[in-house]
Amino acid sequence: MSESKPVQAVKPDSGLKSWLGGRWQKLERWLLDGSQPVAVHQPGDLKADAQWAAGQQQARGSRLLIWASLATVLVLLIWASLGHIDEVVRGQGKVVPSRQVQVVQSLDGGIVKEILVHPGEHVEQGQVLLRIDPTRYSSSLGENKAELLALKAKAARLHALASGEAFKAPEEVQAVAPHIVEMERRMW
Structure with a gap:
């Protein structure tokens, strides 16, 4: 063994x-x-x-x-004295351009539908930067067109009344808004 x-x-x-x-x-x-x-x-x-x-x-x-x-x-104090901590400072300031001041503003405001550029991206003159939602403007345009047609029909009626001629509505109004022409005929 x-x-x-x-x-x-x-x-x-x-x-x-x-x-x-x-x-x-x-x-x-x-x-x-x-x-x-x-x-x-x-x-x-x-x-x-x-x-x-x-x-x-x-x-x-x-x-x-x-x-x-x-x-x-003690360990935390040693770490605080030796460690590096980034400092964040907040304050208000003013940006002073090196060239002439350009005011960039919209003539008529709206709701932004799509932004086509990103911050820091270079743009060229005439380039589309964003698209505005057309809903508000298309409804306003429709109202203005209807008012224009009504005024054209009214002007034609008043001209016919002043000259003693028969009422003849403009072809544009007759084609687009026959109900306006009918209303002006009833007033004649």
Whole structure:
């Protein structure tokens, strides 16, 4: 059979505790227990047992929370002093052109149907920049055309009345709006 080699036990005091040596207990007392010394337990030592029991009753969790909070604040202060944060400044200003001021405005407003250019895009003179919704203007145009036809028919009637001739409506009015011609004939 094979011989088994003895396994070496790893000391629990390896790492940071072994490097600090006896200072670990002082550090632990300073971080966790405040001013009370850490008592080494010896059987039958009532004073050491009482100190140990009093140490167990102290609020170690709250002390750790305070230290963790202080460490977090310290880390944040270091980060704030070394980190770069973009600053956003808002203010009002005035754009002053380098050439003559040109006023760009619409003679008659409307509702924009389609924008054909994008910001920063170069445009040429005469290029269509946007389209306006024609609904409002087409209805207004229809009303104006109807009024024009009615006025032409009325002018023809009044001319016939003044000259003593028979009423003859203009062909344009007769073709497009015969109801207007009929209304003017009834007035004749």
